Amino acid sequence: MQARTGIIGGSGLYDIQGIEVIDTLEIETPYGKPSDQLLLATINGHEVVFLPRHGRDHSTPPHKINYRANIYAMKLAGVNRIISISAVGSLRQEIEPGHFVLVDQFVDRTHGRENTFFDGPIVAHVSMADPVCSCLKKELLTACSGASITTHASGSYLVMQGPQFSSRAESELYRNWGMDVIGMTNMPEAKLAREAEICYATVAMSTDYDCWHEEEEDVSVQSIVAVMHGNVAKAQAMLQCFFKDSSDKHVCSCGCSTALENGVFADLKKQSDDALRPIHALVERLL
Numbered sequence: 133m134q135a136r137t138g139i140i141g142g143s144g145l146y147d148i149q150g151i152e153v154i155d156t157l158e159i160e161t162p163y164g165k166p167s168d169q170l171l172l173a174t175i176n177g178h179e180v181v182f183l184p185r186h187g188r189d190h191s192t193p194p195h196k197i198n199y200r201a202n203i204y205a206m207k208l209a210g211v212n213r214i215i216s217i218s219a220v221g222s223l224r225q226e227i228e229p230g231h232f233v234l235v236d237q238f239v240d241r242t243h244g245r246e247n248t249f250f251d252g253p254i255v256a257h258v259s260m261a262d263p264v265c266s267c268l269k270k271e272l273l274t275a276c277s278g279a280s281i282t283t284h285a286s287g288s289y290l291v292m293q294g295p296q297f298s299s300r301a302e303s304e305l306y307r308n309w310g311m312d313v314i315g316m317t318n319m320p321e322a323k324l325a326r327e328a329e330i331c332y333a334t335v336a337m338s339t340d341y342d343c344w345h346e347e348e349e350d351v352s353v354q355s356i357v358a359v360m361h362g363n364v365a366k367a368q369a370m371l372q373c374f375f376k377d378s379s380d381k382h383v384c385s386c387g388c389s390t391a392l393e394n395g396v397f398a399d400l401k402k403q404s405d406d407a408l409r410p411i412h413a414l415v416e417r418l419l
C-alpha cells in the first residue's frame with residue numbers, strides 16, 4: 133500500500149479544498165469508532181486520509197474524542213505521518229490571533245482520557261522527549277512560508293482538559309511555565325501517534341490571546357469563530373503548498389517510525405493471540 137499522509141482537522145476544518153475524493157472509509161477499530169468517516173482522497177496526486185477531529189458536525193467535545201480509535205483508524209488506513217491542525221489560544225504577545233505556530237513540545241494537563249494502546253498485558257514505554265516529528269515539521273514550515281502565513285517556527289503547547297477555558301490564574305501559570313499556546317486536543321493524540329509509530333506534527337492556529345491579556349476581551353467561542361474562518365482559509369492554502377512540494381516517500385530520520393523498537397517490554401513472539409489482537413496493526417512489523 134502507498135504510504136499516505138493523514139490530516140486531522142481541528143475546530144473549523146471539516147473538509148479540505150481541492151481534493152479528489154477516492155472513497156469514504158467507515159473504519160471500526162478494537163477501540164470503537166473514530167470521530168467520523170475517514171476521507172481517502174488525493175491532493176495534487178498525493179494520497180491523503182482526512183479526519184475531522186470533532187466530527188464533521190463538531191459534535192464531539194475534546195474530552196470525549198476517541199483518540200485511540202482515531203489514531204488506530206489512521207494506522208489501518210496506511211497513514212505513516214499525521215498533520216494535526218488545531219485552533220489554539222496564544223499565551224504570548226508576539227503570537228497574534230491569525231498567526232500559526234509549529235509546535236515542538238507539549239505539556240499534558242489532561243486527565244481521564246485513554247492515553248495508551250499498551251494497556252496490558254503487553255506493556256510498552258515509548259520516548260516522548262521530542263513528541264513532534266522534526267522532519268515533518270520542517271516540511272510544514274516550508275509550506276506555511278509558501279502560503280505567506282506569519283508563522284512561529286517553534287512553540288510549546290499546553291494541553292488543558294477543557295471544555296471550559298482556563299482561569300486567569302491558570303493562564304498566568306502556564307505563561308510562567310514558558311508555554312506559548314494553549315489548546316485541548318493534542319494530547320493524548322500525539323502520544324498515541326508515537327505508539328503507533330506515525331510521525332506527528334502540529335500546525336497550531338492562534339485564534340485569541342486566552343484570558344491573561346489585559347487589553348483583550350476574555351476568550352469566548354464567538355471571538356474564536358471570527359478569527360477561525362480566516363485561519364481555516366490559510367490552512368487550506370498551506371496544505372496546497374505542502375502537497376505541491378512534499379514527497380510521498382516520506383523518510384523519517386528522527387525515529388518516530390521505529391519508536392516501538394526499544395519500547396516494548398514483552399517478547400511479542402510469546403504473546404497470545406488475545407493479547408495481540410487490540411494492537412496487531414501497531415506491532416505487526418515486529419512479530
Ligand SMILES: CSC[C@H]1O[C@H](OP(=O)(O)O)[C@H](O)[C@@H]1O
Pocket residue numbers: 141142143144185186194217218219220294314315316317318353356
Ligand atoms: C472552538 S475553540 C476550542 C476548541 O478548539 C480547539 O480544538 P482543535 O485542536 O480540535 O482545533 C481546542 O483545543 C478546543 O478543543
Ligand SMILES: Nc1ncnc2[nH]cnc12
Pocket residue numbers: 219220221222292297298314315316339340341342343351356
Ligand atoms: N484560549 C483557548 N484555550 C483553550 N483552547 C483554545 N482553543 C482556541 N483558543 C483556546
